[in-house]
Amino acid sequence: MRLLTVLLLCLNLPYELYAQSESDSVKIQKTILDSVYISEVESPRQKPKVLHAEPLFIDLIRDLGARKGEKEWNMGLGITDNNKYDSYAALIEYEFAPVDRLGFEVELPFSFYYPANGNDRNSIPQSRLNSLKLATQYTLLVSDQANTSLALGYIHEFELPSFNQYGKGSLLEGNVFNPFFVAAKRWGSNYHTLIYTGPVIHKPQHQTAKTHWQLNSNFHYMISGTRNFIGLEFNKTFRQNDFDMTIRPQMRVGIADNFMVGIVTGIPIRRENERFSSFIRLIYEPGHKAIRAHHQPIP
Numbered sequence: 520m521r522l523l524t525v526l527l528l529c530l531n532l533p534y535e536l537y538a539q540s541e542s543d544s545v546k547i548q549k550t551i552l553d554s555v556y557i558s559e560v561e562s563p564r565q566k567p568k569v570l571h572a573e574p575l576f577i578d579l580i581r582d583l584g585a586r587k588g589e590k591e592w593n594m595g596l597g598i599t600d601n602n603k604y605d606s607y608a609a610l611i612e613y614e615f616a617p618v619d620r621l622g623f624e625v626e627l628p629f630s631f632y633y634p635a636n637g638n639d640r641n642s643i644p645q646s647r648l649n650s651l652k653l654a655t656q657y658t659l660l661v662s663d664q665a666n667t668s669l670a671l672g673y674i675h676e677f678e679l680p681s682f683n684q685y686g687k688g689s690l691l692e693g694n695v696f697n698p699f700f701v702a703a704k705r706w707g708s709n710y711h712t713l714i715y716t717g718p719v720i721h722k723p724q725h726q727t728a729k730t731h732w733q734l735n736s737n738f739h740y741m742i743s744g745t746r747n748f749i750g751l752e753f754n755k756t757f758r759q760n761d762f763d764m765t766i767r768p769q770m771r772v773g774i775a776d777n778f779m780v781g782i783v784t785g786i787p788i789r790r791e792n793e794r795f796s797s798f799i800r801l802i803y804e805p806g807h808k809a810i811r812a813h814h815q816p817i818p
Contacts, residue, residue, distance in 0.1 A: 557570050557708060565586060566620075567584065568583075568586060569703075570705060570741075571583050571705060572711035572741050572771075574735065575767075575771060575783050575800050576754065576767050576785070576798060577715060580656035581614045581621075581624070583668035583701065583703055584620060585616035585658065586619055587616055588806075589614075589616040590614060590804070591615075591804050592804075593611070593612045593613075593800055595608065595610040595801070596608070597609075597783075597796060598797055599785070599794075600793075603636065604634050604638060604643040606632050608629065608631075609631070610626055610628045611626070612627070613625050613626075620661070621657050621658075623655050624652075624653070626653075626654070627648060628648075628649045629646075629647070630644070630647055631646040645681035646682055648679050648682075650679055651677045652675075653674070653676075653677075654672065656672035656673075657670060657672070659671060666705040667704045667705075668703050671698070671700055674697040676694065677691055678693040689724060692724055694721075694722050695719065695721050696719075697717060697718070698718065699716060699717030701714070701715050702714045708741075708743070709741050709742075710738075711738070711750070714735070715736075716733060716735065717733065718732050719733055731758040732756070733754070733757075736752075737750060737751070737753070745773060746773050746779065749770045750768075750769055751768055751769070752766075752783070763789065764787070764788045766786045767783050767786070767798075768786070777805065777806070779802040780799065780800070781799065781801075782798075783799070783800070
């Protein structure tokens, strides 16, 4: 009986060694892929920059640690199910970095509303180009040793009237002032966290300004050797005697070297007015060239 056991162990040993070898090979390959892709972003031949996963719904003005000449076009489309109406969102934005670490953005966000459940169109918001949105962001700290970046930014929105009010009054309905702070850290090669926070001050024409605070926390896992990721975005809003949060599961997939698609689902924790939502972001980076090393077989 002991002899039989010894023989079985001996026969099984090559398989176990092979399986262990395969497992080690996969781990080594993933490590190499991660290192290759991270080194593409954090090349020592250029200004310091840490690779971070950028949230898809409340996105950044430009990459943290942006380098001079970087640019990006975004187009977003979304739908939100409300109690009295459905709202459709669309946006076009352009981001660019004129110098290292400094980014600018110009955005045109649109909203279109359609009544639901038999409600009258006059009882719901009116379709509009929401605002002309201008923004800037400067990365204060890039620590490649700690895989951490810190940034300050500012967004200013010039609010516009609904389409049916054009020519009937002032073209400017108000202003939105939004300074913000960003802190991001990558844990190892794949795990990313980011916090985005600041006050939002809304000042309608001839009315008193109102302020609320936003705190957005983000957790992402980036797939080895790619820019693809899955993650969660927690959008939290604090008003006087009120708190709202929407959880946004999301994923980003690279279609080409310079083109990516982001898909987001919105789940509010309380359905006072807003229910489920969905959002898609198309991301085009002119001039972006990915290295090919991570497509080559690894011995």
